[in-house]
Amino acid sequence: xxxxxxxxxxxxxxxxxxxxxxxxxxxxxxxxxxxxxxxxxxxxxxxxxxxxxxxxxxxxxxxxxxxxxxxxxxxxxxxxxxxxxxxxxxxxxxxxxxxxxxxxxxxxxxxxxxxxxxxxxxxxxxxxxxxxxxxxxxxxxxxxxxxxxxxxxxxxxxxxxxxxxxxxxxxxxxxxxxxxxxxxxxxxxxxxxxxxxxxxxxxxxxxxxxxxxxxxxxxxxxxxxxxxxxxxxxxxxxxxx
Numbered sequence: 151x152x153x154x155x156x157x158x159x160x161x162x163x164x165x166x167x168x169x170x171x172x173x174x175x176x177x178x179x180x181x182x183x184x185x186x187x188x189x190x191x192x193x194x195x196x197x198x199x200x201x202x203x204x205x206x207x208x209x210x211x212x213x214x215x216x217x218x219x220x221x222x223x224x225x226x227x228x229x230x231x232x233x234x235x236x237x238x239x240x241x242x243x244x245x246x247x248x249x250x251x252x253x254x255x256x257x258x259x260x261x262x263x264x265x266x267x268x269x270x271x272x273x274x275x276x277x278x279x280x281x282x283x284x285x286x287x288x289x290x291x292x293x294x295x296x297x298x299x300x301x302x303x304x305x306x307x308x309x310x311x312x313x314x315x316x317x318x319x320x321x322x323x324x325x326x327x328x329x330x331x332x333x334x335x336x337x338x339x340x341x342x343x344x345x346x347x348x349x350x351x352x353x354x355x356x357x358x359x360x361x362x363x364x365x366x367x368x369x370x371x372x373x374x375x376x377x378x379x380x381x382x383x384x385x386x387x388x389x390x391x
Contacts, residue, residue, distance in 0.1 A: 151296055151298070151347075151356065151357040151361070152235055152239075152356045153347065153349065153353065154354040154355075154356075155349070155350060155352070155353050156352055157231075157282060157353065160352075162225075163351070163352045165222035166223050166282075166284065166377070167284045167285075168222075170220075170223055170251045170377065171375075173199075173219075173251055174213065174251065174375065176199075177200075177211070180199075183211075184209075185258075186207050186209070186262065187262055188204075188262075189206060189262060190206065190265070191203070191204070191205055192204040192205075199213055199214055200212045200213040200214045200251075205265060206257060206259075206262045206263045206264035206265060207256075207258055207259070207261060207262030207263075208255065208256050208264040208267075208365070209253075209254070209257070212250045212378075213250060213253070214251075215227055226249075226282060226377055227377060227379060228249075232282075232379070235280075236280065236356065236381040237381075239276065239356065239358050239381075240276050240358075248379070249378060250377070250378055251375075251376075251377060252377070252378035253373060253375050254373065254374040254375075255371070255372075255373050256291075256369070256371065256372050256373075258370040259367070264365065265330075266364060267292075267364050267367060269295075269297070269331050269362050269363070269364045270329060270363070270364060271331070271360055271361060271362050271363070272359040273382075274311060274315075274360070275360060275383065276301070276360050276383070277358065277380065277383075278356060278359070278380060279359050280354060280355065280357075280378065281294065281377070281378055282353075282355075283349050283350075283353050283354075283374070283375070284351055284375045284376060284377070285351050285374075285375050286348075286349065286350050287347075287348055287349050287374055288348055289346065289348060289367075290368060290372055291368055291369075291372045291373070292366040292367065292368030293348045294346075294357070294366065295344045295363060295365070295366045296344060296361060296362070297336060297341050297342065297343070297344040297362040298341075299341060300339075300341050300363075301358040301360050301361035303360075304339070304340075306338075306339040306340060307339060310331075310339060314329045331362055344362065344364065
């Protein structure tokens with residue numbers, strides 16, 4: 151995992167944040183944020199500007215980047231430094247995937263649990279995600295939580311993965327394939343407790359989500375605003391492809 155503070159010069163940061171905030175405000179006028187009481191993951195709700203998706207009571211709002219009206223955001227989403235850092239983490243070059251403006255609005259855990267707040271790994275192979283945070287993220291805002299060193303495929307981790315796969319079987323394409331892990335299991339692998347990544351605005355966070363992570367606990371209704379993207383290779387590609 152990499153944490154880079156003051157990623158952009160001050161003027162560039164203010165341009166990116168201003169464009170993103172305006173986009174969020176315009177979208178919210180058209181589609182106000184709402185609460186959800188149905189449990190589990192929801193299907194994406196498509197809109198002309200992007201899509202909404204719920205994890206329990208937590209809203210994930212993804213807004214497309216329009217290069218014409220958001221030139222500063224578009225430049226950040228195609229910043230070569232981000233691509234290089236992701237390439238270092240993956241150990242391979244991947245074609246760029248679109249970045250998006252990402253607004254997280256936390257629900258009330260007491261009313262509807264967000265399963266993304268349980269410690270898990272996304273995939274059985276390396277997958278890089280990044281968040282360029284446009285506003286400070288404190289303990290109340292649901293910071294990204296990561297177990298340092300958990301991206302390494304140690305013998306202990308390999309045994310755990312094998313046991314999970316045998317227990318859960320092969321999921322269909324419609325089932326969440328992320329494996330959850332308890333604090334006890336994490337300690338049994340010799341891994342340290344997860345760390346909450348509280349950051350200032352203008353901070354880039356890149357993480358290999360093969361490592362164990364979760365969305366942090368948050369005050370209901372709190373928001374987290376970022377520019378988000380990911381690099382996800384196809385794990386069954388021939389070597390060298």
